[in-house]
Amino acid sequence: MHFALTPVHELYLRVPSPLEPLDDDRLSAHGVRLLLKRDDLIHPDMPGNKWRKLALNLAAAREEKQTTLLTFGGAYSNHLRAVAAAGYYFGFETVGVVRGEEHLPLNEVLAVATDFGMQLTYMDRATYRDKTGPAVLAQLAAQFGDCYVLPEGGSNALAVQGCVELSREIAEPFGVICCAVGTGGTLAGIAGGLSDDQHVLGFAVLKGGEFLNDDVAALQQAAFGKVLTNWSIETGFHGGGYAKRTPELTSFIDDFEQRHGLRLDWVYEAKMMLGLYSLIKAGRFDRGTTIVAVLAG
Numbered sequence: 001m002h003f004a005l006t007p008v009h010e011l012y013l014r015v016p017s018p019l020e021p022l023d024d025d026r027l028s029a030h031g032v033r034l035l036l037k038r039d040d041l042i043h044p045d046m047p048g049n050k051w052r053k054l055a056l057n058l059a060a061a062r063e064e065k066q067t068t069l070l071t072f073g074g075a076y077s078n079h080l081r082a083v084a085a086a087g088y089y090f091g092f093e094t095v096g097v098v099r100g101e102e103h104l105p106l107n108e109v110l111a112v113a114t115d116f117g118m119q120l121t122y123m124d125r126a127t128y129r130d131k132t133g134p135a136v137l138a139q140l141a142a143q144f145g146d147c148y149v150l151p152e153g154g155s156n157a158l159a160v161q162g163c164v165e166l167s168r169e170i171a172e173p174f175g176v177i178c179c180a181v182g183t184g185g186t187l188a189g190i191a192g193g194l195s196d197d198q199h200v201l202g203f204a205v206l207k208g209g210e211f212l213n214d215d216v217a218a219l220q221q222a223a224f225g226k227v228l229t230n231w232s233i234e235t236g237f238h239g240g241g242y243a244k245r246t247p248e249l250t251s252f253i254d255d256f257e258q259r260h261g262l263r264l265d266w267v268y269e270a271k272m273m274l275g276l277y278s279l280i281k282a283g284r285f286d287r288g289t290t291i292v293a294v295l296a297g
């Protein structure tokens, strides 16, 4: 399926996203070459994997003649904000179902989402847990009409298929590609665009991330009709849990910025990069390996 949906507001998407080598003596000491896949530069309102995961869903929504996108997220969900922006640029109404109670004034994420025209509705945590069950979906349909429903975090089969493109864009040879893992949709899709001798290594940003192995397998089954074997997930670099940070992570971010002039997003990218540097230091990769690290924030 090819993405062919005309925006209703002026939109420039930087796709393919740039690939930049990173010079760092901590890497060259181990004979490893690192390239950054700058998905964070695709669009300020729909960065990286958020855009890739939405693209085919927007085309499907249009094809189904849906006029409203509905999705779910926590109060700080970048996915909610990206859906709001996508609605604005491509001419869909958007509804954001936010976990928990309303807090005013709105935080920055939700304020931006409403600026893009998203209608927010709040759902208590117990109901939210059942949000994709038939009862809750029927209640939302009664309230907002027929909608194109995107899951929390945006990871469904079309989202996974949209991320295949990320791997295919990389013209240079590489052996390993790394990404941060929230729901696993991005990792699942990257794996689908690799050749047999390449591997995608994910870094879970939440505690107890072992369940993500099953989630990624289910997403690949839905997207590709089979589970691929060219991926794995590191679960030991969550830094205390989702949106938690350690002093080690903070000093890594500051140091990285000093060396490279690039401030890593601490919820996702910095955890991946700190994990990757730790593995490189531990000699996990053969000398001569080229690694691509996906920046998606």
Ligand SMILES: *Cc1c(COP(=O)(O)O)cnc(C)c1O
Pocket: 048, 049, 050, 078, 079, 153, 155, 180, 181, 182, 183, 184, 185, 186, 187, 265, 268, 269, 295, 296, 297
């Ligand atoms: C949302 C996000 C992720 C998580 O992607 P999943 O497909 O949910 O695993 C990773 N990195 C960044 C920067 C993100 O914003």
